[in-house]
Amino acid sequence: MNSACNYRTIKYESFSALTLTIPNSQMGTPTNIEHILRRYFCSEVIRDATCDQCKENSRKQKGFLKKHGIVKMPQTLLIRLERVGMLPSGHLKLNEHVSFSEHLSVQEVCFRRDFRLRKEAYEESQRKWELADGSARVFGGAEIVDGLRGKVTSSLLESSDPRFPSISHAKLTEGHAEAERHTYQLRAVCEHRGGPFSGHFVTYRRGPAPNSFNWFLTNDSQVNQVAYKQVGLCQAYMLFYERLKPNRWMDEPLPSKVDVIVLGTGLPEAILAAACARSGLSVVHLDRNPFYGADWTSLNLDCVHEWVNTQAPIQENADVSTFEKFLEEGEELVLLGDNKLVEDVEHGWLPACSTSIRKEEEAVEGEEKEEKEEKTHEEILKKSARRFSIDVLPKVLLAKGDMVQVLCDSQVSKYAEFKLVDRQLCPLAEADGNISFHRVPCSKGEIFTSQVLSTMDKRFLMKFITFCTQWRASSPEDARNAIKDFADKPFDEFLRSQKLPENLRSYITSTIGILEDQPTTAKGLEAVCRFMDSVGHFGPSPFLFPLYGNGEMAQYYCRLSAVFGSLYCLGKPIDFVVKKENRIVGVITNGQRVNCDHVIMSQTYLPKSVPLNLTNFQIQRRIFITNRSILQEDKEFITLINASSLRNGTTTRIIEAGFEACLAPKGYLLVHVTGKEDEKQDLDGFIDRLFKQKDISPLWQMRFKMRNSVTEGLDLPENVITTPSVDIDLEFSSLIEECRKLFCATWPDRDFLPRMIETNEEEEEEREVEKEEDEAIES
């Protein structure tokens, strides 16, 4: 830049590593990396040079100012310190200690993307440049205060120990957001030990977690954990800095005090967060995962891998000493665990995925050219990977169940869309060893037209359903009398006593009795009633499936919670809670302490000192992508299959759905198999048999098991509420009930997601109009 004519040329260069020279030692004064960096980027005055424009105008020259700085900040900043010096006698290893901080700001050596020069700032920079004589200040470039050897001051870098300058996280979030954008975090240091010609390299590395406080020394084949102090003292040769995440986003601080902190964004936590926010409590809702839903989420094909990684246990203990500054008198830090309930995850493409198919229609929009090209399934699926929504745990909603009731009352329903589970199939073993599928009739009309049932069966069935209705309508006493001794005996025994033929018995238990697994008579009848009650509520089927998968459910409640003021912060480390007198008084997350009256946590976050209360019960999951339905018809269905009609007592069930439920791109289906761990063999056998018989070759599969743990008997501080872990129930009634109980036990004077008062008059009016019209049509 030339000051006389304001002529500028800009030249961009890319760099892979910055090689910095260590300045001549100033005896005893430690040099730091910031200083060297600034020195490297400082402006230079080039005298006696001619600017092109001045040459043209044949004006007299004053000189040039050369500015040098970073325009685009790299994700990883590599710094190499030149440690080999030259002396007349030969090479020399420079052994000066260069101190480096855990966080490095490059703000002052960056060019601003635009020079929105406020006038005075610009003028000031011009004035300084006029003064430039060995010292210069350039706006947007590096600043040197007292000449090249001057002391570097930085408001940002304050540390009690000048040898280890560091910026605390807390400070960053408190108001240095602009600085954070330019801040790098030290990830690794490479040290050279020895002379200029020979020696040994060792590496210090930060632990794998994004903000891990653990350091490891790798020395040949040995890896040891070391304190950061040792890292800070090493004779660094190369420094690896990574840009702090989130990359370009600014973080606001969380409030310092709220009523409730919720840890984990699984469905039960989301429901409770919504209930709290709805009743007027202030809520901060946190999750270590960068996505919503925890074990209740839905994944697309792209993020399956990422999800699998989050399920791997992290063997790392955060360094307590870093957090002690957050404590006050009488408080102690409690380390939180990172319990994983999902285990043994395997996933991958299956051989059939490489079959080529001719994709004639339905090519991705706007790419009609490719019509005739042959593509493998894998290619197609990878391209539309984001259109998948793979439930970790698929469930359905009972049309008249508690979940739907709560959704409606809380008006979470306005975020949600559902489709009917429009095909319920009952598999039956045929004499030839094959499995045949029969549609389960739900409504009266369907029962009459069903071809599976004989006329006799139909009569029996209707009679039985009538009995159920009456049983339910009768007084508790009469109800008890009607089933007398059978109440606590297996349902099947009762059905037998009713002289129902065998095929009908198995039919009843596996279809209209699907809501209870191996029930007693009382529960079985109850289940049949609940099933039949929901029939016809929204359509012929009693079940609804949430569009885009079950993972949406947690998000719906989170949205409601946010609408009522909850703050959401995901993907941040949550290591400690602060305990005082058997109460949790605060949570430390992302370098900030948030105080609270209550903590709601999923069992993932249980303190390390509190082991999970695992049950023997485990869920086995199999998920397949197929391109043909188990029972192909001309229309795509959302299908529910209960395998218990094949073998009494098994809980294995299949939910098959695809494009219609917004779970997969057109032409593909997800087959969700859910069963118990102790039926693993059966489950795999059944599925193999099924695919073989129907000549279906799955294209992709994922399998894992989910452990189950209970919240009873955990030794926890009194203001901690732990939420239930995933269960195998087909629908959500028991989960909602449990959440309601948890909420009411802690806040007995508050309503659990009470009915919302219609606030939007316009909506109301419209609804009224619609209703009237409906009625008019009906009559």
Add this chain to the structure above:
Amino acid sequence: MAKTYDYLFKLLLIGDSGVGKTCVLFRFSDDSFNNSFISTIGIDFKIRTIELDGKRIKLQIWDTAGQERFRTITTAYYRGAMGIILVYDITNERSFENIKNWIRNIEEHAAQDVERMIIGNKCDIEERREVSRERGEQLAIEYGTKFMETSAKANLNVDDAFFTLARDIKSKMERNEMRSGSTVATGRVAVGSSSQNKKSFFSNWSCSIL
């Protein structure tokens, strides 16, 4: 079923916190303005029915519910959105820079064919302007979207912005309908309190013929 509208469009407002999304929303739906900065609480969406070329279009405009503050907008928020208005504040350089990040976010979560529009809000505060109109236009060209500078406070261009977006969506929809017939998804069940009046299996059970 007769409706009080011909089309229903779901629109989203997206942008950094404090750029005035909620103000824009209130200006458009209620023609009101509140100067004080309160982070959005209790605002889910607002509705206004407009008329375009003789068609009644019900615009359902969703607010972020404050979830933009930590970039934790639920993916469910983007579902079914037909138009997205990206809002930045012309007096805040950072909110402008973040538009790119929000666009990336949209590309990841929203439908591919969603209509987008960029608006620079608070254009009444000229003296504190940090982002020139040209830069706004440039960015819009880069992403192939429409661009407008608005002021919710001075009621500048707010209606215009929504009408423009609605018109774009409408014409796109009509094009699509002409090409491939009706594309309206069928069989979806809205679980609202008003729909709970259907007949259950048990109703009229007494007249069983068995």
